[in-house]
Amino acid sequence: MTVNGAVRACAAESVDALRTGLIARAVSYAVQLRRPVRLDVTEAARGYQLAVRPEGYVQLIDAEGIIPAPDGLSIDEGRCRHCRRLQPVTSTTCIQCQIDEPLQVEVPPHGGPIDAPPIPVDATEDLPADLDMVVHLAEMSPVLASVPAAVSTTVPAPELDVDVEATRVRRTATPxxxxxxxxxxxxxxxxxxxxxxxxxxxxxxxxxxxxxxxxxxxxxxxxxxxxxxxxxxxxxxxxxxxxxxxxxxxxxxxxxxxxxxxxxxxxxxxxxxxxxxxx
Known part of the structure; x- marks a missing residue:
């Protein structure tokens, strides 16, 4: 994952868990920006656009660039990287073990354990309007080599490129x-x-x-x-x-x-x- 030029390796026990962790990271940026974050996704030969809302909803963006109301949608969930408690992508602290950023998938520098303290994200950071967050899911074996054996199952994944940039909420004069x-x-x-x-x-x-x-x-x-x-x-x-x-x-x-x-x-x-x- 590359955020504004800073490269961070990511790992999880499955592709689904990895994607959930990446959504959780996108949610954290959406909360700071106070508006949805757009994901331009190319998977295999197919491309589509997703929006991640600060509330944790992930939606398809229509052809006109409009994000529909989130009626009837549920918030994605994942398991805590430390205690394995299931919780939503909006969680900033585990509801059971109280570890920060329970769905974090960024691998700490120098190959530390995946349940090490999270890479800090400054909540007061002035994120630019052209926030660039690029995620590449390829062969996972080299990355997972630094993850504890208990969660180091190698899962072959299709190539997935995700380009995330901040988008402005379309507003009337009064929200x-x-x-x-x-x-x-x-x-x-x-x-x-x-x-x-x-x-x-x-x-x-x-x-x-x-x-x-x-x-x-x-x-x-x-x-x-x-x-x-x-x-x-x-x-x-x-x-x-x-x-x-x-x-x-x-x-x-x-x-x-x-x-x-x-x-x-x-x-x-x-x-x-x-x-x-x-x-």
Whole structure:
């Protein structure tokens, strides 16, 4: 893998695990850039374009260069390089053994073990708009020679060249929210949305009525908005069941206090889970 001219050898116990690790690395860059990262893939004689979202979704880009909404998609998962716990490509710390970058596939310098401390990625790094990340999957035997025998199974792989570059999210003057719920279909909302069973919206708000099988969602439960800097802000509107941010560890939002949450944040509102992204 070559990132902006810096070459890094990669290895994993299988081609699938290697690809999952590379997706995880692309996700880490997408999070820093706060927009999807595009992968131009050539495999054998076939070429196609993929987009990796900060939330971990991997999608085909259509002929017009548009990334469709991620409705119904699942996030790829892989096993921790240390404890083998299954977890999503968005994980920055293993949920079981707490090792950093659990899906890392970059081989440490000087042929160190694959579960050595990860190659640091500066979260404050100012990534350029023309981020160049090139991955080449070829005969894996020479690389795997430096990996412990327990995970050094040689897997012949087809040649795969991946060129990853940052792409700008197509935006209107005001970014648009995409809200994915566990109890109904996803919706999009411009500016500010109020969520509930029967929400009461002001003139500048968009009312989003959500099914709540257990009626644990309040009539007007929470407000979600996005500012011109594409920051997502969530406010618990003093709902009895509150709003819980499903991070590690989980935390409850302070009622009435606007809170900035990351793109792709999962919110638990009563008996409804909502994933908040940008359309």
């Amino acid at each position: 648009v929210l995409h809200l994915a719920f566990t109890t109904q279909r996803s919706v999009t909302a411009p500016g500010r949305a109020v969520i509930g069973r029967e929400p009461i919206a002001k003139a500048d708000e968009h009312a989003v009525t959500v099914a709540s099988p257990g009626r644990q969602l309040s009539r007007t439960h929470a407000a979600v908005e996005v500012d011109r800097d594409a920051r997502i802000i969530v406010t618990d509107l003093n709902a009895p069941n509150g709003v819980e941010l499903l991070t590690t560890p989980r935390r409850w939002l302070t009622p009435g206090q606007p809170t900035v949450v990351p793109i792709g944040a999962k919110l638990m509102m009563g008996d409804v889970e909502c994933v908040v992204t940008l359309a």
